[in-house]
Amino acid sequence: MTDTNTNKPMLKIDGLHVYYGAIHAIKGISLEVNQGEIVTLIGANGAGKSTTLRTISGLLKPKEGTISFEGESIGGVPAHEIVKRGISQVPEGRRIFADMTVMENLDLGAFTRSDKDGIKADLKTVFERFPRLEERKEQLAGTLSGGEQQMLAMGRALMSRPRLLLLDEPSMGLAPLLIREIFSIIVDINKTGTTVLLVEQNANMALSIAHRAYVLETGRITLSGDAKDLAASEEVRKAYLGG
Amino acid sequence: MEMGQQVLQQLVNGISLGSIYALIALGYTMIYGIIKLINFAHGDIYMVGAYIGFFAITQAGLSIVPALLVSLVTTAMLGMLVEKLAYKPLRHAPRLSVLITAIGVSFFLEYASMYFVSPTPRTFPAVMDSVAINIGGLVINGQQLLILGITFVLMVILTYIVKFTNTGKAMRAASFDTETAQLMGINSDRIISITFGIGSALAAVAGVLVGIYYNSIDPLMGIMPGLKAFVAAVLGGIGILPGAVVGGIILGVVEAFVSGFISSTFRDAAAFAILIIVLLVRPTGIFGKNTKEKV
Numbered sequence: 433m434t435d436t437n438t439n440k441p442m443l444k445i446d447g448l449h450v451y452y453g454a455i456h457a458i459k460g461i462s463l464e465v466n467q468g469e470i471v472t473l474i475g476a477n478g479a480g481k482s483t484t485l486r487t488i489s490g491l492l493k494p495k496e497g498t499i500s501f502e503g504e505s506i507g508g509v510p511a512h513e514i515v516k517r518g519i520s521q522v523p524e525g526r527r528i529f530a531d532m533t534v535m536e537n538l539d540l541g542a543f544t545r546s547d548k549d550g551i552k553a554d555l556k557t558v559f560e561r562f563p564r565l566e567e568r569k570e571q572l573a574g575t576l577s578g579g580e581q582q583m584l585a586m587g588r589a590l591m592s593r594p595r596l597l598l599l600d601e602p603s604m605g606l607a608p609l610l611i612r613e614i615f616s617i618i619v620d621i622n623k624t625g626t627t628v629l630l631v632e633q634n635a636n637m638a639l640s641i642a643h644r645a646y647v648l649e650t651g652r653i654t655l656s657g658d659a660k661d662l663a664a665s666e667e668v669r670k671a672y673l674g675g
Numbered sequence: 676m677e678m679g680q681q682v683l684q685q686l687v688n689g690i691s692l693g694s695i696y697a698l699i700a701l702g703y704t705m706i707y708g709i710i711k712l713i714n715f716a717h718g719d720i721y722m723v724g725a726y727i728g729f730f731a732i733t734q735a736g737l738s739i740v741p742a743l744l745v746s747l748v749t750t751a752m753l754g755m756l757v758e759k760l761a762y763k764p765l766r767h768a769p770r771l772s773v774l775i776t777a778i779g780v781s782f783f784l785e786y787a788s789m790y791f792v793s794p795t796p797r798t799f800p801a802v803m804d805s806v807a808i809n810i811g812g813l814v815i816n817g818q819q820l821l822i823l824g825i826t827f828v829l830m831v832i833l834t835y836i837v838k839f840t841n842t843g844k845a846m847r848a849a850s851f852d853t854e855t856a857q858l859m860g861i862n863s864d865r866i867i868s869i870t871f872g873i874g875s876a877l878a879a880v881a882g883v884l885v886g887i888y889y890n891s892i893d894p895l896m897g898i899m900p901g902l903k904a905f906v907a908a909v910l911g912g913i914g915i916l917p918g919a920v921v922g923g924i925i926l927g928v929v930e931a932f933v934s935g936f937i938s939s940t941f942r943d944a945a946a947f948a949i950l951i952i953v954l955l956v957r958p959t960g961i962f963g964k965n966t967k968e969k970v
Contacts, residue, residue, distance in 0.1 A: 491854060510862075511854075511857035512857050512860045512861055512862045513860075515858065515859065515860035520858070523854075523855060527852055529847070529848050529851050529852065529855070530851070531851060532847060532848070540844055540848050540859045543844075543845065543859045543860045543861055544859075544860035588859070592859075592860065
């Protein structure tokens with residue numbers, strides 16, 4: 433559908449300002465995500481990374497600036513409509529529906545869809561990617577371990593068959609080994625055709641898998657470029673990579 | 676023997692009354708679950724339901740089941756309208772503002788009803804022959820059977836909706852975490868509206884059944900059952916559906932025992948004593964989980 437404009441970015445944010453009540457959280461950021469990329473947004477706690485994702489998803493309304501996805505403006509479109517347009521988010525802290533079963537969580541991920549065969553096929557893919565979810569599909573989601581909950585949150589987001597996947601701090605609270613597993617799954621999801629916008633405090637890991645990166649500081653983008661270049665830059669190393 | 680039979684008789688009376696409380700409490704608890712509002716106008720919605728049933732029978736000449744359906748549908752629409760006009764504009768307002776609005780809606784429904792249908796109590800027509808089953812001295816009358824039967828059917832339907840339909844799953848998801856539900860593509864405004872519709876429909880049925888049971892309805896009839904159903908919802912654990920049913924039935928049985936063995940004067944006192952005890956001993960209610968408020 434959108435292959436005609438491959439040279440245009442899939443997601444384009446321009447001069448975005450967002451307020452959290454009285455707090456001016458995003459102060460005029462612009463960024464682009466191209467089809468097929470993994471782009472990461474790194475920065476300290478409170479820099480505005482989650483706010484950016486929440487605005488893309490429609491949970492917050494931009495005060496100023498534009499967001500367009502596949503050529504259409506989506507700024508201020510309500511959250512439940514955004515999913516239908518092909519953007520899905522794995523929120524910070526996973527936010528799984530703890531008192532529902534794993535299966536019900538995955539069903540809810542496909543809430544906007546009615547193509548039964550397609551849903552079935554995607555469920556199969558999710559179970560192949562996360563075999564532990566299949567083993568525990570009748571279990572209450574709240575009884576899963578942290579890593580399993582992260583997998584469930586990702587599987588749930590994939591069930592809407594997004595073209596752009598937003599990931600908010602997938603490494604949060606996980607052991608290093610699990611983080612590596614989750615990140616290799618992200619690479620895998622990207623390779624099968626899903627574009628990824630990844631927000632991370634763990635800059636090391638994020639830069640290791642991303643194609644491009646933006647550094648966010650108190651609501652402004654201070655640096656951007658190839659993930660490899662940023663990982664090598666003195667400034668980023670000092671501020672985010674621990675020397 | 677004699678005593679045992681009396682206990683059983685009060686149990687039957689209590690469960691019938693408790694079913695009514697349960698139907699009203701379900702609406703309370705569903706609405707609380709989804710927007711964290713104690714909808715103080717819920718008892719008045721029940722009253723409106725009773726009046727719609729009353730007019731459907733006396734003016735339109737309908738029999739009981741069609742009258743129930745008319746009342747159920749109309750009251751559901753009223754509940755959705757109240758939500759749209761009074762509560763939806765306050766979605767991001769402090770909870771206290773919404774609560775005060777609910778009290779305002781309650782007064783509005785009570786006094787608007789007085790204006791339109793007069794404050795005089797009306798005699799609810801007898802809709803069924805006074806049959807009664809006698810099982811070895813234990814008497815279950817036709818009204819009680821009707822209440823138990825209809826309540827049972829409604830619970831089965833509600834359970835099916837909540838557990839197995841997409842709307843039901845969306846309701847549970849939105850109750851648990853409205854924002855994440857939106858990220859799934861769930862239109863939370865629509866789900867909130869449907870919840871008010873279902874809750875109001877259940878209250879309407881309770882209103883008509885009470886009209887049949889006690890033969891009398893008036894514009895202020897919703898106040899006491901509304902408060903009692905609130906007690907029932909808190910007793911079972913507010914926000915939890917099976918809790919509302921269990922809480923309602925326990926409350927009904929306690930009231931029946933107090934009126935049967937002590938004095939009906941203490942009936943209401945017993946209900947509110949339960950509220951105080953629950954709040955002191957186990958504020959989360961019977962089925963409540965000890966969850967911390969999310970920030």
